[in-house]
Amino acid sequence: MSVNMDSMYQQIILDHYKHPNHRGELADFDAEVHHVNPTCGDEVTLRIRVADGEIADLGWTGEGCSISQASTSVMSDLVVGSSVTDALQLQEKFLQLMQSQGHNDLAEDETEALEDAIAFEGVSKYPARVKCALLGWMAMKSAVASATGAGDKP
Amino acid sequence: MFDVEVIRKDFPILSRQVHGVPLVYLDSANTSQKPQVVLDSLTDYYTRHNANVARAVHTLGSEATMLFEGARDKVARFINAPRRDEVIFTKNSSEALNLVAYTLSNATTTPGAERFRVGPGDNIVVTEMEHHSNIVPWQLLAQRTGAEFRYIPIDDEGRLVESLIDERVDERTKVLAFVHQSNALGTVNNVEGLVTRAKAVGALTVIDASQSAPHRPLDVQSLGADFVAFTGHKLYGPTGVGVLWGRYELLADLPPFLGGGEMIETVDMSGTTFAAPPHRFEAGTPMIAEAVGLGTAIDYLTAIGMDQVQTHEAQLTAYALDALAQVPALRVIGPSTPVDRGATISFTIKGIHPHDVSQLLDEQGIAVRAGHHCARPVCLRYGIPATTRASFGIYTTTSEIDTLVAGVIKVQEMFS
Numbered sequence: 394m395s396v397n398m399d400s401m402y403q404q405i406i407l408d409h410y411k412h413p414n415h416r417g418e419l420a421d422f423d424a425e426v427h428h429v430n431p432t433c434g435d436e437v438t439l440r441i442r443v444a445d446g447e448i449a450d451l452g453w454t455g456e457g458c459s460i461s462q463a464s465t466s467v468m469s470d471l472v473v474g475s476s477v478t479d480a481l482q483l484q485e486k487f488l489q490l491m492q493s494q495g496h497n498d499l500a501e502d503e504t505e506a507l508e509d510a511i512a513f514e515g516v517s518k519y520p521a522r523v524k525c526a527l528l529g530w531m532a533m534k535s536a537v538a539s540a541t542g543a544g545d546k547p
Numbered sequence: 548m549f550d551v552e553v554i555r556k557d558f559p560i561l562s563r564q565v566h567g568v569p570l571v572y573l574d575s576a577n578t579s580q581k582p583q584v585v586l587d588s589l590t591d592y593y594t595r596h597n598a599n600v601a602r603a604v605h606t607l608g609s610e611a612t613m614l615f616e617g618a619r620d621k622v623a624r625f626i627n628a629p630r631r632d633e634v635i636f637t638k639n640s641s642e643a644l645n646l647v648a649y650t651l652s653n654a655t656t657t658p659g660a661e662r663f664r665v666g667p668g669d670n671i672v673v674t675e676m677e678h679h680s681n682i683v684p685w686q687l688l689a690q691r692t693g694a695e696f697r698y699i700p701i702d703d704e705g706r707l708v709e710s711l712i713d714e715r716v717d718e719r720t721k722v723l724a725f726v727h728q729s730n731a732l733g734t735v736n737n738v739e740g741l742v743t744r745a746k747a748v749g750a751l752t753v754i755d756a757s758q759s760a761p762h763r764p765l766d767v768q769s770l771g772a773d774f775v776a777f778t779g780h781k782l783y784g785p786t787g788v789g790v791l792w793g794r795y796e797l798l799a800d801l802p803p804f805l806g807g808g809e810m811i812e813t814v815d816m817s818g819t820t821f822a823a824p825p826h827r828f829e830a831g832t833p834m835i836a837e838a839v840g841l842g843t844a845i846d847y848l849t850a851i852g853m854d855q856v857q858t859h860e861a862q863l864t865a866y867a868l869d870a871l872a873q874v875p876a877l878r879v880i881g882p883s884t885p886v887d888r889g890a891t892i893s894f895t896i897k898g899i900h901p902h903d904v905s906q907l908l909d910e911q912g913i914a915v916r917a918g919h920h921c922a923r924p925v926c927l928r929y930g931i932p933a934t935t936r937a938s939f940g941i942y943t944t945t946s947e948i949d950t951l952v953a954g955v956i957k958v959q960e961m962f963s
């Protein structure tokens with residue numbers, strides 16, 4: 394079946410769902426978080442390593458709907474290797490996109506910065522699914538907070 | 548003659564499109580669509596007769612009262628109630644079930660209502676396939692009274708484990724509450740067996756008929772229970788109206804649920820005496836227009852004939868079970884044969900989350916429900932997060948079931 398253009402399920406989303414990136418458990422990490430989305434029963438466990446203000450590595454495991462799993466994969470691609478500041482800024486942008494109810498009001502350069510994550514724009518029209526798309530991003534945010542906040546390893 | 552194509556013309560919403568394709572509405576267990584006559588009766592009520600009931604002596608007031616009480620007569624006939632004053636209007640099934648649970652605990656402190664008392668050492672029994680509306684009010688009653696909350700488990704096919712009924716329902720059981728037809732599994736329970744056991748131990752019986760009233764003839768006398776609850780919006784009527792039927796001799800001795808206008812006999816500052824049933828249980832201005840609309844829906848169904856409805860849906864169920872059985876990696880959650888089961892079919896598809904399935908079906912114009920269907924214990928029982936559920940009604944056609952099956956196969960192709 395070809396995906397219709399206004400489908401919530403862009404090909405990028407399906408591709409990431411079938412072949413997720415950064416999936417797996419990190420052996421060496423600074424923080425681990427576990428987030429759940431009660432509507433779909435989606436779950437993600439995410440580990441992160443931070444060095445010199447950068448997200449040095451990130452690994453996640455989880456199960457749930459394609460939106461939650463693909464979004465976590467896309468997020469991982471975007472933030473691994475970037476500075477913590479940039480990652481958190483990107484998270485803000487993605488959150489704004491998800492709250493846009495189908496009317497992306499990000500500036501052009503902000504939209505570009507989101508790269509593949511822009512494929513989730515259609516999800517913002519479905520309030521019930523927004524939490525799915527945000528799951529991995531929220532987990533990343535709180536993992537960063539606990540990795541940089543306390544500063545000591547678990 | 549039952550002709551589904553003629554029936555479909557009565558439902559204006561069925562001719563709309565979603566995402567550029569014709570709507571295939573397979574979510575009637577969630578709420579049914581409404582025929583034009585019901586919509587017209589709401590407009591007619593507000594356009595010509597609107598007034599408050601039971602209080603106004605003017606012409607509109609008596610017309611409104613006659614229409615509202617006329618709806619009660621229609622409900623009474625529809626369920627073969629021995630008396631019209633056994634029919635209590637509530638806002639939905641949930642309120643009807645809560646009404647029973649709260650009046651039972653109110654009985655704890657009401658002189659003359661001793662026989663209803665529930666307390667420590669007593670127990671309240673439900674089944675594992677209940678809707679949350681028939682679980683939570685009883686858990687709360689158990690908490691308020693110190694009684695034990697129990698349930699009868701279900702087996703792998705989604706049927707009650709009948710061999711455990713006698714153990715779970717014992718001499719200390721005060722209430723046995725169970726669903727007639729499960730909204731999550733489609734299972735139709737053996738009412739007779741359950742009621743017989745409850746009667747033998749002196750327990751009150753409460754039947755949640757939310758999912759049976761729209762689909763089969765309902766006769767409260769032959770069901771033999773003490774209370775029967777159902778909801779108008781699943782019965783082709785408006786939202787905001789439901790029904791609790793109760794045996795008169797029980798209602799007559801039960802204390803009120805909510806206090807307010809219309810439920811009293813006399814009020815002074817030293818105390819209040821209460822109206823007779825059903826008004827004792829209907830505090831405040833009721834859902835007049837909605838009750839009238841429900842009455843119209845009942846007229847509409849009666850004209851078609853509930854036995855015709857049942858036959859039509861039995862055919863759809865058999866057809867759908869066969870068709871879905873052909874889909875690889877699809878597992879039906881609930882009885883796999885059409886015997887003692889209704890036209891509500893839950894399923895899972897290997898490797899694809901139910902929310903993805905239902906969202907992608909929606910993109911093809913097919914409305915189904917995904918989730919735990921307010922019966923989370925059922926999902927826990929089968930170790931699944933959720934199911935996709937297709938449910939049928941009087942207007943459902945076999946070609947819509949074909950569309951569903953084709954839609955599911957498309958979803959599988961996208962994910963393969």
Ligand SMILES: Cc1ncc(COP(=O)(O)O)c(C=O)c1O
Nearest residue numbers: 639640641678680730757758778
């Ligand atoms: C079996 C069953 N019981 C109770 C209810 C609750 O109905 P309502 O939400 O109208 O109170 C439903 C419907 O959601 C149901 O399917």
